[in-house]
Amino acid sequence: MLTIHGVARSRGFRCLWAAEEAGIPYRHDPVPFGPEGSKGAAYLAINPNGKLPAMTDGDLALFESLAINMHIAGKAGAPLLPGGDDGARALQWTLWAATEAEPNAMQWAYHTFMRPPEQRDPAQAAAGAEALRQRLAVLEAHLADRPFLLGPGFTIADCNLAGVLYASWFNKFDYDAFPKVAAWLERCLTRPAALKARALREG
Numbered sequence: 001m002l003t004i005h006g007v008a009r010s011r012g013f014r015c016l017w018a019a020e021e022a023g024i025p026y027r028h029d030p031v032p033f034g035p036e037g038s039k040g041a042a043y044l045a046i047n048p049n050g051k052l053p054a055m056t057d058g059d060l061a062l063f064e065s066l067a068i069n070m071h072i073a074g075k076a077g078a079p080l081l082p083g084g085d086d087g088a089r090a091l092q093w094t095l096w097a098a099t100e101a102e103p104n105a106m107q108w109a110y111h112t113f114m115r116p117p118e119q120r121d122p123a124q125a126a127a128g129a130e131a132l133r134q135r136l137a138v139l140e141a142h143l144a145d146r147p148f149l150l151g152p153g154f155t156i157a158d159c160n161l162a163g164v165l166y167a168s169w170f171n172k173f174d175y176d177a178f179p180k181v182a183a184w185l186e187r188c189l190t191r192p193a194a195l196k197a198r199a200l201r202e203g
């Protein structure tokens with residue numbers, strides 16, 4: 001059975017959310033951080049990066065949370081993962097999430113709440129926030145006339161990008177200048193499937 005390895009307090013959260021959206025049978029193996037988990041031999045055989053999460057599905061072993069999500073969505077098919085041009089758009093937003101949104105959101109997060117206070121640099125936090133705001137301006141314009149990234153319905157593109165932005169949203173990044181983005185995040189992150197995954201992470 002498709003198994004998501006990794007505690008919900010990791011990027012495994014977004015994979016648990018995707019599996020709930022897909023409505024497929026799956027198992028959660030809450031591998032912890034550290035030598036008994038993500039750095040242990042059994043887990044490294046699945047994900048040699050020693051990072052959470054990973055996924056196994058039959059003979060397939062995958063790392064990279066957003067690749068895992070594309071696999072999960074592919075099993076469900078449309079509307080979660082549409083075909084044709086919208087499939088390409090879903091991939092575009094997924095790569096944008098990983099390369100444009102996530103590094104800047106993480107820079108802000110590391111220097112705001114994730115690292116111990118003595119390792120935080122306010123200038124790095126401010127630079128990350130400013131770079132993230134530049135990306136959010138693009139997203140704000142895109143969401144001006146559509147409720148979800150690809151149009152009227154929720155897709156894996158929304159799950160992937162909102163999953164990447166989740167930690168900033170939850171930890172009170174200032175979204176006030178981006179009301180469409182804030183409303184979209186609220187719409188995505190309060191869906192029943194998201195709430196199930198959030199209960200595992202926030203509980």
Ligand SMILES: N[C@@H](CCC(=O)N[C@@H](CS)C(=O)NCC(=O)O)C(=O)O
Pocket residue numbers: 009010011012033038050051052053063064065066
């Ligand atoms: N690009 C990877 C990043 C994985 C990653 O950095 N996971 C973090 C937890 S969210 C981790 O395992 N950090 C511990 C470490 O780097 O040793 C993905 O999206 O799966």
